[in-house]
Amino acid sequence: MTVLDWMQLILISLLIGGGAPVVGHYLAWVFTGPRIAPERWIHRLIGVDPDKPMDWREYAGALLFSNALFFAAGYSLLWAQGRLPVNPRHIAAMSPEVTFNTAASFVTNTNWQAYVGEAQLSNFSQMVPITFLMFVGANTGMAALVAILRGFARSGTAHVGNYWDDFFRFFVRAFLPACFAMALLLVWQGVPQTLSTTVVAHSLEGGSQTLILGPVASLEAVKNLGTNGGGFYNANGAHPYENPTPLTNTLELLGMLTFTASLPFLFGRLTGRSRQGWALFATIMILYALGLGAVEISEKGPNPLLAPAGIAQTTSPLQDGGNTEGKETRLGITQTSFFSNTTMAATTGAVDAAMDSMNPLALMVYFSHMWLNEEPGGKGVGFAGLLKEAILAIFIAGLMVGRTPEFLGKKLEAREIKLAALSLIVTPFTVLLLTSVGVTASFGTSSMDNPGPHGFEEVLYAYSSGNANNGSAMAGLNASTPFYADSIGIEMLLSRYLPLLPLLAMAGALARKRIHPVTAGTLPTDTPLFVALLVGFMLLVGLLTFFPGLMLGPILEQLSLMKGLSF
Amino acid sequence: MKSLFPSLRATLLLLIVTGFVYPLAVDGAAHLLFPHRADGSLITKNGVVIGSSLIGQPFSKPVYFHPRPSATPDPTGSGSVPYDAAFSSASNLAPSNGAQIKAVTAAAEAYRKENALSPAEPVPVDAVTASGSGLDPDISLANALLQVNRVAGARHLPPARVRSLVMAHVEGPQFGLLGAKHVNVLTLNLALDALRP
Numbered sequence: 166m167t168v169l170d171w172m173q174l175i176l177i178s179l180l181i182g183g184g185a186p187v188v189g190h191y192l193a194w195v196f197t198g199p200r201i202a203p204e205r206w207i208h209r210l211i212g213v214d215p216d217k218p219m220d221w222r223e224y225a226g227a228l229l230f231s232n233a234l235f236f237a238a239g240y241s242l243l244w245a246q247g248r249l250p251v252n253p254r255h256i257a258a259m260s261p262e263v264t265f266n267t268a269a270s271f272v273t274n275t276n277w278q279a280y281v282g283e284a285q286l287s288n289f290s291q292m293v294p295i296t297f298l299m300f301v302g303a304n305t306g307m308a309a310l311v312a313i314l315r316g317f318a319r320s321g322t323a324h325v326g327n328y329w330d331d332f333f334r335f336f337v338r339a340f341l342p343a344c345f346a347m348a349l350l351l352v353w354q355g356v357p358q359t360l361s362t363t364v365v366a367h368s369l370e371g372g373s374q375t376l377i378l379g380p381v382a383s384l385e386a387v388k389n390l391g392t393n394g395g396g397f398y399n400a401n402g403a404h405p406y407e408n409p410t411p412l413t414n415t416l417e418l419l420g421m422l423t424f425t426a427s428l429p430f431l432f433g434r435l436t437g438r439s440r441q442g443w444a445l446f447a448t449i450m451i452l453y454a455l456g457l458g459a460v461e462i463s464e465k466g467p468n469p470l471l472a473p474a475g476i477a478q479t480t481s482p483l484q485d486g487g488n489t490e491g492k493e494t495r496l497g498i499t500q501t502s503f504f505s506n507t508t509m510a511a512t513t514g515a516v517d518a519a520m521d522s523m524n525p526l527a528l529m530v531y532f533s534h535m536w537l538n539e540e541p542g543g544k545g546v547g548f549a550g551l552l553k554e555a556i557l558a559i560f561i562a563g564l565m566v567g568r569t570p571e572f573l574g575k576k577l578e579a580r581e582i583k584l585a586a587l588s589l590i591v592t593p594f595t596v597l598l599l600t601s602v603g604v605t606a607s608f609g610t611s612s613m614d615n616p617g618p619h620g621f622e623e624v625l626y627a628y629s630s631g632n633a634n635n636g637s638a639m640a641g642l643n644a645s646t647p648f649y650a651d652s653i654g655i656e657m658l659l660s661r662y663l664p665l666l667p668l669l670a671m672a673g674a675l676a677r678k679r680i681h682p683v684t685a686g687t688l689p690t691d692t693p694l695f696v697a698l699l700v701g702f703m704l705l706v707g708l709l710t711f712f713p714g715l716m717l718g719p720i721l722e723q724l725s726l727m728k729g730l731s732f
Numbered sequence: 733m734k735s736l737f738p739s740l741r742a743t744l745l746l747l748i749v750t751g752f753v754y755p756l757a758v759d760g761a762a763h764l765l766f767p768h769r770a771d772g773s774l775i776t777k778n779g780v781v782i783g784s785s786l787i788g789q790p791f792s793k794p795v796y797f798h799p800r801p802s803a804t805p806d807p808t809g810s811g812s813v814p815y816d817a818a819f820s821s822a823s824n825l826a827p828s829n830g831a832q833i834k835a836v837t838a839a840a841e842a843y844r845k846e847n848a849l850s851p852a853e854p855v856p857v858d859a860v861t862a863s864g865s866g867l868d869p870d871i872s873l874a875n876a877l878l879q880v881n882r883v884a885g886a887r888h889l890p891p892a893r894v895r896s897l898v899m900a901h902v903e904g905p906q907f908g909l910l911g912a913k914h915v916n917v918l919t920l921n922l923a924l925d926a927l928r929p
Contacts, residue, residue: 212738292752293747296754296755301746332742336746345758352766353766355786359770360759366774375817376817383754383755398820400822403863414910474837474855478857481874484856484857491822494863495904495911495912496912497911522826616830617829732826
């Protein structure tokens with residue numbers, strides 16, 4: 166690590182730590198302040214009464230119903246691609262299974278891409294259905310979170326808020342303006358934004374090169390701020406048009422954390438317990454920092470298998486070095502590590518380097534982030550997952566000392582624990598079941614690109630990514646086959662909505678409960694001791710389930726590299 | 733079913749706002765403020781577009797500096813068409829994949845031969861590995877300096893002249909702080925052509 170690496174690490178960490186409380190407090194105003202005029206116009210236009218309170222069932226119903234329509238709209242427009250305008254290259258619609266996979270992927274905030282953006286989507290598709298689904302997918306997660314937070318903040322009521330009110334408050338006052346500003350910053354640095362499609366360049370050596378242009382910046386902004394992650398181009402954030410400079414790399418990774426890392430502070434404000442917000446923020450940042458350190462060390466390190474070929478891999482004043490396969494020169498290892506760790510921690514799924522060519526230690530971190538999925542996790546739902554973990558950790562602690570578990574003065578009883586546990590088991594259930602099919606059936610193994618443990622990692626990664634609604638891939642895996650497109654498509658839908666419903670139900674149950682005063686017997690949940698308990702609980706419960714997967718994949722691969730073995 | 737009509741109207745409204753109003757507003761503002769950037773940072777010479785300063789180009793002639801290997805695939809076959817800007821892609825080869833070790837070893841041998849380097853000379857890692865996009869416009873300074881003698885020889889220029897041109901084209905870290913030092917191959921080669929066409 167050079168001085169420059171440390172300076173980048175410190176500067177960006179300060180921006181994250183300094184920005185999160187500010188945005189969190191702003192969001193508290195967004196969700197509790199008076200409605201502003203554009204929101205009132207929208208409610209009148211779509212014909213809803215934003216003051217009508219909903220219980221958790223009505224809220225979940227409105228959420229699911231609207232999402233079904235968003236999905237249908239996105240699917241239809243993608244399906245009709247060949248017949249729609251702004252398609253001068255006459256790109257036909259994608260196969261039915263990839264169209265289904267794409268619509269499911271984008272409405273669930275996953276942005277898994279079983280297609281090649283610049284080759285298979287017209288600029289109309291990129292601009293309208295894709296950008297639309299990116300907005301509504303992220304916005305839905307945010308609304309769901311606020312309803313869940315109200316469950317903790319309120320008492321003696323069945324109501325958790327109004328879905329449409331929450332949806333458009335965030336959209337009008339935070340999401341849309343932030344995306345507009347971010348898009349212009351990106352254009353300033355070189356990200357294209359145009360309606361024209363192709364430019365044929367006549368290169369210096371006499372060949373020709375077809376450059377694909379389009380509305381890249383507007384997509385790129387919502388891709389990161391919405392923790393969506395689906396790129397305009399196949400190479401995603403590694404493409405110089407999506408991520409032309411180290412500054413855009415920094416802006417994009419900060420964009421992924423803008424709303425997600427601020428949620429503990431929104432929680433602190435809504436519940437009136439700012440210390441609790443800080444404790445949860447600390448939990449997130451401890452896990453985030455552990456991952457960042459490991460990725461940086463992993464990717465700076467030389468590959469021992471390349472030593473015999475006489476390759477200079479170490480950092481010097483003349484080169485950044487490290488594991489440069491699949492990485493971009495202008496960004497270097499530190500920017501790439503920051504971006505990669507952030508995209509996995511915030512389950513964005515945007516990448517600025519090829520995940521498939523990363524060293525095994527970095528892949529271990531990515532797997533862990535996807536399985537935990539809540540530090541800070543995707544827009545809204547990630548933080549809801551963290552609260553679920555907190556409840557389970559308190560329950561375990563309560564069992565150990567023999568006291569009724571309480572969180573924020575609310576007694577946690579059988580119903581809440583069951584719902585939290587139900588939400589927790591969806592991940593191992595879907596990931597392990599589907600991976601076992603993928604690595605045994607011939608229609609699964611034929612898609613693997615790399616031999617040995619790395620091929621196994623590709624399949625495990627694909628289902629972990631679909632489950633976490635992450636969307637990044639070890640892209641060597643051919644995921645456009647009917648088996649992968651359909652199974653991952655269904656998995657993304659299940660793992661988006663199945664864990665969310667128990668959490669909304671839990672919020673509904675919590676909202677009814679009385680808030681008990683603090684007594685000597687209350688376990689304080691805003692202390693460093695509790696943060697340590699929560700981190701330990703998450704690592705144990707979240708990772709133990711998957712430990713055999715780590716053994717068969719990255720650990721085996723790392724040991725082979727150290728032994729000088731290739732596959 | 734009472735959410736049917738609100739949901740339908742909300743879907744329509746959001747489609748219009750996020751799919752048309754927002755991207756077109758960004759488009760308008762972008763062309764007002766940064767038209768060159770919005771249109772892809774194109775470089776033109778005598779009215780002909782010769783490329784984009786952000787997108788790498790294939791170079792193989794000895795008179796030019798060469799970019800990194802590129803893994804952009806041939807869409808019609810199984811091979812590779814380097815620097816195909818219509819199909820960005822990485823190699824996706826694992827660090828433990830024997831094919832990757834072979835490819836890097838072969839690329840290092842070719843690089844030493846091409847630039848008349850001794851077999852003991854370490855080869856900069858970026859010169860033998862493909863980038864994430866397959867369109868990396870840049871190389872490391874170490875990589876550029878090792879190509880100086882070849883380019884100078886092919887152009888009958890003093891190596892010191894070419895070397896100082898390389899040093900004048902070193903970019904980054906941005907603001908002295910972000911990212912890594914690099915040399916843009918296309919702009920460097922354009923400057924070479926301007927030096928002696």
